[in-house]
Amino acid sequence: YFLPEARGHGFGKEIMLRSIKLAAQLGYQQLYIETFANLDSAIGLYQHFGFEQLSAPLAGSSHSACDRWFIKKL
Template structure:
C-alpha cells in the first residue's frame, strides 16, 4: 500500500536584498512571552483551522492540542533558532493575532551565511482576511535577514491560496513546480 501524499508549492527568498520594512500595525513580541499553554493554544487554533493537508491529518489523528505539541517538539529536528526569533503579533487590544517561527537549516551554510526557512506561520481564524499574514511573513523574513542568510526556502500546500499570495506579495519567488510530500 502506498503512502498518501499531498502537493506543496516551494518558495525562495534570496539575499542580498534591502532590509524589509515591517508595518507597525502589530506589536511583535517574542513567542516565549506566552506561557507554554498560551503558545500551544494559539498553534492548536491555527492548526485546527488550517488549509494545509498535513495539519488537517495531524489534527484528525491526534486532536489539535496534541498535534500542536508534536509539531513544536519537532522544531529541533534539523533546525536551529534562538528563542527571540519566534514572534507573536499582537494587536492594539493586546490580543495575539498570529505567529511566525523562522529557523535555520542545520548544516546548510554557504560562504558564512545560513540557509533558513519559515518553520510555521499562522493567523488565528478570527483575524484572517486582513493581511496579517503579510505582516508576519515580513517580520519573520526581516529577522532572518538580520541573522544573515543566503536564502529562505519554504513551501505551502497547493490549496493554501492565501499563503501562496502572501509569499508572492512579500517578494518570495516560486522555486519550482509543486512537489509531492508524504502526508
C-alpha cells in the first residue's frame, strides 16, 4: 500500500518489475497475490503485468480476509 502522496509516480510498477525479475532469477515458477475487490488500481496493475484472476485462493493461504486472488506464471 502506498500513501496517497506516493501514488501515481510509478512506484508500484517499479516494485512489480523488480519483484518479477527477482522471483524469476531465484527460480520461482509463479507469483501469487491476494487483494481486495475495492482496490481497483492495484488490480489493474496486476492485470497489466499478466496476473490472471483465480476463482478461489490457493490452498494454505494465510490471508483469509482477501476476496480476490491472482497468479502469474513465470
